[in-house]
Amino acid sequence: MGDAGAGADDRERGGAEEPRVLCDVDSLSADPAAAGGALWRLAEPRRQLDANLIRIPPGGRITPHVEPELDVLVLVVAGSGTLGTEPPQPLTAGSLVWLPRGAVRSLTADGEGLSYVTVHRRRAALQIKTRPPA
Numbered sequence: 001m002g003d004a005g006a007g008a009d010d011r012e013r014g015g016a017e018e019p020r021v022l023c024d025v026d027s028l029s030a031d032p033a034a035a036g037g038a039l040w041r042l043a044e045p046r047r048q049l050d051a052n053l054i055r056i057p058p059g060g061r062i063t064p065h066v067e068p069e070l071d072v073l074v075l076v077v078a079g080s081g082t083l084g085t086e087p088p089q090p091l092t093a094g095s096l097v098w099l100p101r102g103a104v105r106s107l108t109a110d111g112e113g114l115s116y117v118t119v120h121r122r123r124a125a126l127q128i129k130t131r132p133p134a
Contacts, residue, residue: 017044017046022040022042023040023053025040025053025077025115025117026077026078028040028053028115029053029055029077029078029079029115030078034055034057034113035055035057036055036056036057036060036113037054037055038052038053038054039053039054039055039115040052040053041053047122048121048122049119049120049121049122050118050119050120050121050122050123051117051118051119051120052117052118053077053115053116053117054115054116054117054118055113055114055115056079056081056107056108056109056113056114056115057109057113058109058110058111058112058113059109059110059111060108060109060113060114061106061107061108061109062105062106062107062108063106064084064104064105064106065104065105065106066102066103066104066105067099067101067102067103067105068101068102069101069123070101070120070121070123071098071099071100071101071120071121072098072099072118072119072120073096073097073098073099073118073119073120074095074096074097074098074099074116074117074118075094075095075096075097075116075117075119076091076092076093076094076095076096076097076114076115076116077093077115077116077117078093078113078114078115079093079109079110079112079113079114079115080092080093080109080110080112080114081107081108081109081110081114082107082108082110083097083105083106083107084104084105084106084107084108085105091107091114091116
């Protein structure tokens with residue numbers, strides 16, 4: 001602690017990032033006129049996770065799809081909507097949802113829109129591979 005060289009150099013020596021506040025989810029998701037899509041993305045280069053703050057505008061929908069490789073955790077932070085499962089499940093602020101890999105999922109926003117945070121393991125970077133012989 002008394003080391004005059006401590007501080008920013010510690011991050012370089014250990015390769016560790018410092019914990020910090022990344023965004024204010026309430027402020028970003030509070031604007032009812034905000035367009036749909038990603039309002040924020042985790043962008044730190046050495047991260048092990050991916051995370052996004054997503055907004056679906058009123059009445060908007062993410063159509064049914066399957067994520068074959070990743071489990072996804074969803075935390076609703078504003079608005080309300082429906083998780084497209086059988087039976088459909090209502091979502092409100094504070095709903096925490098696990099979307100297991102391979103499961104069909106869809107989300108529909110109610111009249112006030114729906115904002116949520118997603119968290120999942122970071123995908124491997126795309127790599128160019130040679131075409132296998134015919």
